[in-house]
Amino acid sequence: MSALTLKNLDISYGDTKVVHGVNLDVPEGESFALVGESGSGKSTILRAIAGLAPEWTGEISVLGKPRTHGVDRNVSRQVQMVFQDPYGSLHPRKTIDSALSEPLAIHGIGNRGERVEAVLKQVGLDQRFRFRFPHQLSGGQRQRVAIARALMLEPKVLLLDEPTSALDVSVQAEILNLLKRLRREQNLTFLMVTHNLPVVSFLCDRLAVMRHGRIVEIADVAQLKQGDLKEPYSRELLAATAA
Template structure:
């Protein structure tokens, strides 16, 4: 089964169309990356899947369930998003316990204390962190909390919007290793947006290169590692990474 299926997907903000005719099938268990320049529509696709960009046409399915244009709890249970800025995505006046308990309360799920403790442990944080506030945590610890919050509903799909770009390089490696382990242990499917091709090489199986709201190429990571991307624009991205 495909974990994510996008067919003829167009997405607009007001009168401006920003994503054009995207077709993408991501099998269950795969880690897939969307890469391309800023403004190419990558994060907009994640937001549409998550229900945060409601002005779209075409079809979006998650774990075989078609997404509606309204609040869709069935899809929310299956697909959760991790944002770029871990500080901005956590309420500054809510404890970590409150932040992790909130999705459970919204969906009427019990055993909240046990579930919070289990997810903190899963992301490598001990119980000392449970009743702290976001400002008392480092950037890497905050992103671990954000990942734990995304996992509270036991989704099968994580939508990762540049999850390491706001972190120091040494901390980036820790978070990438955590994501790799969680995918293996929990059988997760990842759809990741990133500018960082080495991150794609480390964490992903395939990638789609986007430009001006369209997918211009889909490739295996083996092709990326071998420098064998086909499209001239894909080669430009690769050369810019290697030149940096």
């Protein structure tokens, strides 16, 4: 089954259309990347899937079921998003325990203490972090908490918006290895936005190259590693990374 299907997806902010006619199918268990220059519409697609970009037309399906506009509680149980800035995405005055418990409270899920402890362990944080505040954690630890929060509802799909770009290079590898392990252990589907083609090579199976709100090429990661991208713009991105 497809985890995510987009058909003729147009997304606008007011009178400005930023995504044009995107068609995409991501099977369950796949890790798929959206790459391209800033402003090409990559993150906007994630936001539409998550219900954070209300002005869209076309079709968005999650695990075979069409999603409606705005917040959809059923979709929230299946799809969660990890944002670029781990500090900005966590409330500075709420403890880690409170941040992780909130999704459970919203969806009326019990055993919150046990679930918080279990998910912290999954992302490699011991229990001493549970009652700390975000400013008491390093950037890498905050991103582990952001990933833990995304996992609280046991989703099938994670939307990853540049999940390592705000981190030091040494910490980036730790988070990428964590994501790779979680995907394997929990059979997660990833849709990831990144500028970093080596990250795509490490974590993803396929990629779509976007330019000016349109997909210009879809390729296997094997083609990326071999430098066998077809479109001139795709080759430009690859050359810029290698430079």
